[in-house]
Amino acid sequence: MSGPAENGSxxxxxxxxxxxxxxxxxxxxxxxxxPVSNVTPLFPGPKYAGPQSERYRIADEPSVDxxxxxxxxxxxxxxxxxxGVKIAEINAQARNKLKRQKxxxxxxxxxxxxxxxxxxxxxxxxxxxxxxxxxxxxxxGEKVLGVHRDAPAPKFAGRRxxxxxxxxxxxQGANGGAVAAGPAKARKIVYFHGCGTEYYEPWEGQKVVxxxxxxxxxxxxxxxxxCGLPLQSSGLFDQGRxxxxxxxxxxxxxxxxxxxxIVGNATSCTLMLKREAREILxxxxxxxxxxxxxxxxxxxxxxxxLHDRGELKTDFSPINERVAYHAPCQQQGHWVGKPALExxxxxxxxxxxxxxxxxxxxxxxxxxxVEKYDISMSVGRDLFDQVAASGAPxxxxxxxxxxxxxxxxxxxxxxxxxxxxxxxxxxxxxxxx
Amino acid sequence: xxxxxxxxxxxxxxxxxxxxVAATRLAQSGARVAVVAKGVGSTHLAPATIDVxxxxxxxxxxxGPALEQLIAARPDHxxxxxxxxxxxxxxxxxxxxxxSGPLPGYVYGGSLDHNQLLPTALGAxxxxxxxxxxxxxxxxxxLKRVCIVGTPALRDFHPALCAANLSRAGIDxxxxxxELKLERADMNTLGIARRFDDEKWRRQFCAExxxxxxADEAVGLPAMLGLLDPHEVLADVEHRLGRRxxxxxxxxxxxxxxxxxxxxxxxxxxxxGRLVIGAEVVxxxxxxxxVASVATRAAGRDLAYVAPWYVLASGGFASxxxxxxxxxxxxxxALGLPxxxxxxxxxxxxxxxxxxEQPMARVGVAVDAELRAEGAENVLxxxxxxxxxxxxREGSGEGIALASGYRAAQVAAGQLSPTAAIA
Numbered sequence: 040m041s042g043p044a045e046n047g048s049x050x051x052x053x054x055x056x057x058x059x060x061x062x063x064x065x066x067x068x069x070x071x072x073x074p075v076s077n078v079t080p081l082f083p084g085p086k087y088a089g090p091q092s093e094r095y096r097i098a099d100e101p102s103v104d105x106x107x108x109x110x111x112x113x114x115x116x117x118x119x120x121x122x123g124v125k126i127a128e129i130n131a132q133a134r135n136k137l138k139r140q141k142x143x144x145x146x147x148x149x150x151x152x153x154x155x156x157x158x159x160x161x162x163x164x165x166x167x168x169x170x171x172x173x174x175x176x177x178x179x180g181e182k183v184l185g186v187h188r189d190a191p192a193p194k195f196a197g198r199r200x201x202x203x204x205x206x207x208x209x210x211q212g213a214n215g216g217a218v219a220a221g222p223a224k225a226r227k228i229v230y231f232h233g234c235g236t237e238y239y240e241p242w243e244g245q246k247v248v249x250x251x252x253x254x255x256x257x258x259x260x261x262x263x264x265x266c267g268l269p270l271q272s273s274g275l276f277d278q279g280r281x282x283x284x285x286x287x288x289x290x291x292x293x294x295x296x297x298x299x300x301i302v303g304n305a306t307s308c309t310l311m312l313k314r315e316a317r318e319i320l321x322x323x324x325x326x327x328x329x330x331x332x333x334x335x336x337x338x339x340x341x342x343x344x345l346h347d348r349g350e351l352k353t354d355f356s357p358i359n360e361r362v363a364y365h366a367p368c369q370q371q372g373h374w375v376g377k378p379a380l381e382x383x384x385x386x387x388x389x390x391x392x393x394x395x396x397x398x399x400x401x402x403x404x405x406x407x408x409v410e411k412y413d414i415s416m417s418v419g420r421d422l423f424d425q426v427a428a429s430g431a432p433x434x435x436x437x438x439x440x441x442x443x444x445x446x447x448x449x450x451x452x453x454x455x456x457x458x459x460x461x462x463x464x465x466x467x468x469x470x471x472x
Numbered sequence: 473x474x475x476x477x478x479x480x481x482x483x484x485x486x487x488x489x490x491x492x493v494a495a496t497r498l499a500q501s502g503a504r505v506a507v508v509a510k511g512v513g514s515t516h517l518a519p520a521t522i523d524v525x526x527x528x529x530x531x532x533x534x535x536g537p538a539l540e541q542l543i544a545a546r547p548d549h550x551x552x553x554x555x556x557x558x559x560x561x562x563x564x565x566x567x568x569x570x571x572s573g574p575l576p577g578y579v580y581g582g583s584l585d586h587n588q589l590l591p592t593a594l595g596a597x598x599x600x601x602x603x604x605x606x607x608x609x610x611x612x613x614x615l616k617r618v619c620i621v622g623t624p625a626l627r628d629f630h631p632a633l634c635a636a637n638l639s640r641a642g643i644d645x646x647x648x649x650x651e652l653k654l655e656r657a658d659m660n661t662l663g664i665a666r667r668f669d670d671e672k673w674r675r676q677f678c679a680e681x682x683x684x685x686x687a688d689e690a691v692g693l694p695a696m697l698g699l700l701d702p703h704e705v706l707a708d709v710e711h712r713l714g715r716r717x718x719x720x721x722x723x724x725x726x727x728x729x730x731x732x733x734x735x736x737x738x739x740x741x742x743x744x745g746r747l748v749i750g751a752e753v754v755x756x757x758x759x760x761x762x763v764a765s766v767a768t769r770a771a772g773r774d775l776a777y778v779a780p781w782y783v784l785a786s787g788g789f790a791s792x793x794x795x796x797x798x799x800x801x802x803x804x805x806a807l808g809l810p811x812x813x814x815x816x817x818x819x820x821x822x823x824x825x826x827x828x829e830q831p832m833a834r835v836g837v838a839v840d841a842e843l844r845a846e847g848a849e850n851v852l853x854x855x856x857x858x859x860x861x862x863x864x865r866e867g868s869g870e871g872i873a874l875a876s877g878y879r880a881a882q883v884a885a886g887q888l889s890p891t892a893a894i895a
Contacts (some may be wrong), residue, residue: 062792068516070723071662118750121791199811225681258838314770347478374750374770376506381746393741395734397573 056129058317060149062122064199069116069126074368074398075109081109082109085116089126090134102137102381109411110134110270111402113368114315131271131319135253135258137164138274144186150404151278157195161271164197187412191401193239193439200232200241204248204260211252225257229293231286233305241277243439243445246461247304247338253310253464254345257319259397261293267320268311272403273296276320281314287327294334301331304455305351306405307369337370339437343378346385350434355463358389362459364429365394365422367438368402379437379456386463392429396421399436401444416448423448435459476773480504480550480746482781482884483766485806486793488513489790489870490855491709491785492736493562493877494884498783499743499887506777507745508768510752512733514791514856519721520581521730522566522602522874524559525551526867534583535601535871536560550872553841554879560584561873562878563602573735574865577703579605587611591692591720593629595645596635597621599867602730606697609690610718617644617689618831620720625659628723629694645776648684652677661696665727668698678712685713695719695727702731713869726779741800751775753786753806762850763807780852781884784809784837785877788856794835804837804857809845812859814836833862842883843876853879 069085070076074085088107095103096326106128116126119139149156160167163229170176177188228251236244248258267282290301290312303309312335319325336344345351366377382390399419406415426434426449436442442453461467479502484495498722499505504615512742525542532538539559551559563584570580580602589612597612598825618638622631628799638645646717652664653676667673687870697719698705710717719728740747740812751768758764763782767774786793786806796802801820802811815821821831825885836859838846843858845851853877856863863869 067660067724069513070660071516071730072512077666119512121509121513129557153494255839310771335772344476372750372771374748374768375775376746376748380741395738418566422652468497 056125056132056213057093057139059123059125060093060129062092063124066121068119068121069124072115072119072397074113074400074418075111075414077397077422079109079414081414084105085126085130086109088133089129090124093129097135102133102135102140104133107133108137109359109414110413111361111398111405111415113398113402114372115368115397116430118374125318128318129214131274132420135274136278139446143273143275146186146408147273147275147404149184150186150250150407151273151275152265153234153269154265156376157234158451160195161197161199161238163213164195167195172202174349185409186407190407190412191443193235193443195243198241200237201260201262202335203241207245207248209258210324225255227295227299228256228258229290229299229301230258230260231263231290231301231303231309232260233263233303233308235305240439241453243304243457246455246457247302249466250342250457250461250464251302253466254342254350256302259293261289265291266308266311267316268307269404271311271315271319272405279316280320280322283311283320283322284325284328284447287312287325287331290331291305291327294330298333300341301335302338302341302393303335303438304457305439306337306339306367306373307440309335310322310369310372311335337437339370339377339378339382340375341374343382343459343462351462353385355386355460356465358463359388360433361390361392361429361431363392363394363426363429363434363437364394364456365399365426365434366442367436367441368398370437376398383435383456383459386459389459390462392431394425394429395424396425399441399444400421401440403440407443417446418447426451432455475890476770477776477778478506480506480779481888482783483508483777483779484512484783484785484856485509485766486785486791486855487747488740488785488791488855489732489736489785489873490877490880491783492733492740492854493566493874494783494785494854494881495745496743497565497878497881498738498885499740499745501881503885503888505740505745506779507740508748508753508766508777509749510750512749513641514787515729515733515736516726517724517869518726518729520604520726520732521590521598521600521607522563522582522600522722522870523599523867524563524584524871526599527865529865531599532585532587532867534584534586534598535599539584546860548860549732550876552837553843553858558879558882560874561719562875565873565878567570567602567683569739570735572593572739573737574738575703575731576701578731579703581605591638592724593621593634593694593720593793595634595641597641598752602872604702604719604731605703606695606719606728607721608718609716611693612641612643612718615643617686618646618692619685619689620645620647620692622647622649622694623664624649625652625654625657626664626694627658627723629661634692646689647683650684661694661722661727662723662725662730665696665699666812669711671708674705674708675712678709682877683853684712685715688715688871689851690716690718691721691727692718694722697727699727699730702873717795737813756837758848761847763848764805781852781888782807783852783854783877784883785847785854785879785880786855786857788836789832791856793857794837796832801838802832802835807845807848807851809851810833810838810847812846829862829865829867834860836860843880844883847871852883854880855860
């Protein structure tokens, strides 16, 4: 029998996840897809750690797991399972229990707070960027905090996306809200840019806005913070819940009619809003989150859906280049296929090579951790080799942490797939890159 | 904007051999196709040989003629609906598709003229019509002396058992168990296949194995000769060992099956088809005798796929496409279509001997002669969801999957665009 859980909803959801175990037929399909267990013996694989170990996990008894901490939480096992077993979600619960019992390292409390890091690093960007690339500091960081010295560190842009947007919106207002040649009445869309765009890659957000406006949307950007995914994936569930609910509330306030949707370009963060927070953090019943989750789109998912209906502008100029496309695990977790592949194929001249390896290895903050860095690089090896073999000068990928890892592993530049659309639309001259 | 509705010419449910073949053929004919599937399909579990007809009920030497007899005797069998000519066409199409895929030089060989008898992991001989080149040297008639090689890390492959049973079949067989330097105590064939992709590791493996081999004996290995370039790995291992080498299908995961999935998946992508994994069909809508849309699970909300044609290739009982619930009711889970082959009320549902033909075994979605589902004129059924066959006794699973997927695409494509109907 299950003992008392943190709250009623927790127990309900945990039992729903647990109930899916009965469907496991030990077919090993999850094992074939697991990026981590295929490169290291430290993680025994999703089947062992999930359906097989779950019977030893009893509420109020000590955690039986140590190895489940090596699961990167990519979620591919749940996606490929033909029987519908919630393997990754069960393992996330086990990881949370393990962490609650062992305590959370200071490192995990820091690197899972992109908003704090961003606020601290943005005004001091030159110093912060220098420091993050200064070897003695990184060695110190590894010794004291446990952040691997070679792990890819993002670069603070030194300016914030939201500031650009305010200025942009004011200019648009001054021009009478001119939205280039769209339908008579612009459709409103709420943009969830996430921390990566806000602090590290504000130009990606500018491109999203310009592409949406080019297609006749009126873009609204609410004040927003982190989605809580880094906290969740490190097992800090209580903190993660607070953060994601605050975000859901902020976004919901701007959805004023039933036709308005929310779009984001950070694919792992949109997945957090859509599904992971509800399932893994046991927030199925939260009305704000449910409301937001049903209306949230990943940017490529949205643009392809518009195209499927004949509503996407296709005034693309040719780009005579080759690009290697990698679909991040969390993009695949949207269960909509790989929309970026089809979008990129719309650009004349662009030769798209689909990378077919499992995962880049970073899994959010996983590859930053000193005890996991080598694993993360081994996981990414297949992808790095495929990229090199493709001969493409640049990689497209929907997730920012994956892009940083891919550039770290391949020494090639990497961009969000929408960069190509933005260029092909001829919007780049607007000075957003 | 909110209600997500996606439009295609055809939507295929299921990503096993039947679904991927149907979708690829449709995409090749110019149709806009989406494959939606709850997870990855049966390819990863099956040996990846194309078994057309192995037992009828005695072991079949020539599947072509035996197929004609089966069709004449069993008008309800899937092969009777598909027709022998289309089975042959589907096999030729497949044999031509493989070399154009992502695995350089990798081919399937064989024909409907004669079944190849290949050793199983238990050392039985299994009849297959088309086999990957990595297994071809295991053909029993060409096998005089053989050494079956295993490793303790592979806990589900017992070389001595395999060799002992091959000996009973009159093959001079012995076994060797080779300790491999792997960083964990047990590993599946997929893990070892990834080692075989590495030339240095292969060299070391061959050097160690060479010392244990005798003159003139072929080598049978569990199927793990690499994922990326099995053609080259086989040639290299044969060259280094100076003898013929062959793969033996294993318990899951199936390395040759993963290769087969990659070949079909990449053909689908090359033809412009969409593949959506994780997308379980959770509901559907009807307009009279037609399915109007199917809804799949996606993150945050369900997605509706709308198409004039649907191909149901979600499998039978084994994959959960058809289920028998705890109230003894049987359903097609994806679309709820009428079934055929159910034992009548009061009749036995199961017989005590597990491997005998079970009364439930022939249950499938009821179809007409063109594989159209009864009561849903725009749904075509392919693969293990079809009624009337007992694939594990007939040795016919992949043949039915391949041929019915091929046939379903032909029917749908012919209706979508009669002038561009696929040859």
